Amino acid sequence: SQTIHQWPATLVQPVGSPLSLECTVEGTSNPNLYWYRQAAGRGLQLLFYSVGIGQISSEVPQNLSASRPQDRQFILSSKKLLLSDSGFYLCAWNPEIRNTIYFGEGSWLTVV
Amino acid sequence: AQSVAQPEDQVNVAEGNPLTVKCTYSVSGNPYLFWYVQYPNRGLQFLLKYITGDNLVKGSYGFEAEFNKSQTSFHLKKPSALVSDSALYFCAVRDPFSGGYNKLIFGAGTRLAVHP
Numbered sequence: 001s002q003t004i005h006q007w008p009a010t011l012v013q014p015v016g017s018p019l020s021l022e023c024t025v026e027g028t029s030n031p032n033l034y035w036y037r038q039a040a041g042r043g044l045q046l047l048f049y050s051v052g053i054g055q056i057s058s059e060v061p062q063n064l065s066a067s068r069p070q071d072r073q074f075i076l077s078s079k080k081l082l083l084s085d086s087g088f089y090l091c092a093w094n095p096e097i098r099n100t101i102y103f104g105e106g107s108w109l110t111v112v
Numbered sequence: 113a114q115s116v117a118q119p120e121d122q123v124n125v126a127e128g129n130p131l132t133v134k135c136t137y138s139v140s141g142n143p144y145l146f147w148y149v150q151y152p153n154r155g156l157q158f159l160l161k162y163i164t165g166d167n168l169v170k171g172s173y174g175f176e177a178e179f180n181k182s183q184t185s186f187h188l189k190k191p192s193a194l195v196s197d198s199a200l201y202f203c204a205v206r207d208p209f210s211g212g213y214n215k216l217i218f219g220a221g222t223r224l225a226v227h228p
Contacts, residue, residue: 006155032213044156044202044218051213059215090155094214099144099163099206101214103155 002027006091006104013111019064019078021107023091026072033074034092034101035066044090050074086111114139116205118219125193125226133188133222135203144206145186146216147177151199159201162186173197193226200224 006023013019025031035047046059048066056066063082067075074091091104115138125131137143144163148156160171167179177188188201200221207215 034213042200042221046215049213049215057213092156099214100146100158100161101216102158103148105155106153108153 002093002095002102004091004093004102004104006107008107009105010108011110013081013109015083015111016080019076019081019085019109021076021089021091021109023074023076023104024072025093028093028095029071031072031093031095033068035064035074035076036090036092036103038088038090038106048076081109081111083111085109114205114207114209114217116203116217116219118201118203118222120222121220122223122225125224127195127226127228128192131190131193131197131224131226133201133203133224135186135188135219136184137186137203137205138184139205139208139217141208143186143208145177145179146204146206147171147175147186147188148202148204149173149199150202150221156202159188193224195226195228198224198226 003026033050037045050056050068053068064078089107092101094101117136146161147159149159150156159175160169162169162179170176175190179186200223202221203219204216207217
């Protein structure tokens with residue numbers, strides 16, 4: 001069966017420090033991968049998506065970047081965090097030929 | 113523009129009563145519609161989807177949703193609510209212009225509170 005793992009679950013980082021959130025999917029190949037951010041416990045914003053290794057598309061210009069070094073690995077990064085980067089980050093995936101998107105458990109980022 | 117509206121910020125229901133969480137959409141062409149549930153500090157869990165076919169879609173945990181093309185709605189329903197159904201519910205529609213990936217447009221979410 002397919003599963004998605006996301007870590008760390010919780011992170012407290014000082015302003016100006018780097019960030020790395022990692023996501024891996026098991027039990028599938030060539031998935032579409034996504035990073036979402038959820039602010040204020042409600043609205044979901046698509047940040048990045050990837051349809052293959054090294055192929056990253058950004059939805060919203062910001063202080064973050066994403067990379068896909070392996071087929072089932074998706075990383076969200078920042079060189080210098082801002083207070084406004086705080087939020088709940090969700091990794092998601094869908095099989096290449098199916099429509100349903102499945103989400104990971106999320107990572108809470110607090111920038112202090 | 114493609115959009116999804118969840119007109120109720122919160123829905124309160126007594127346990128054992130039927131529940132409805134409303135969703136309306138505006139997209140070009142035939143919509144692909146989804147419902148997700150989010151429990152506190154957790155990721156989103158997929159409940160059900162409508163792609164084509166029968167307008168009444170059955171999903172996880174006893175939930176169902178009815179696609180109504182004329183009213184552009186996709187309301188989530190359950191015949192008998194449980195306290196454990198209390199959570200945040202999101203309606204979403206696939207952006208028809210998202211090409212080879214699935215860009216979902218989400219509603220703002222509706223908080224369901226089921227009271228004993």
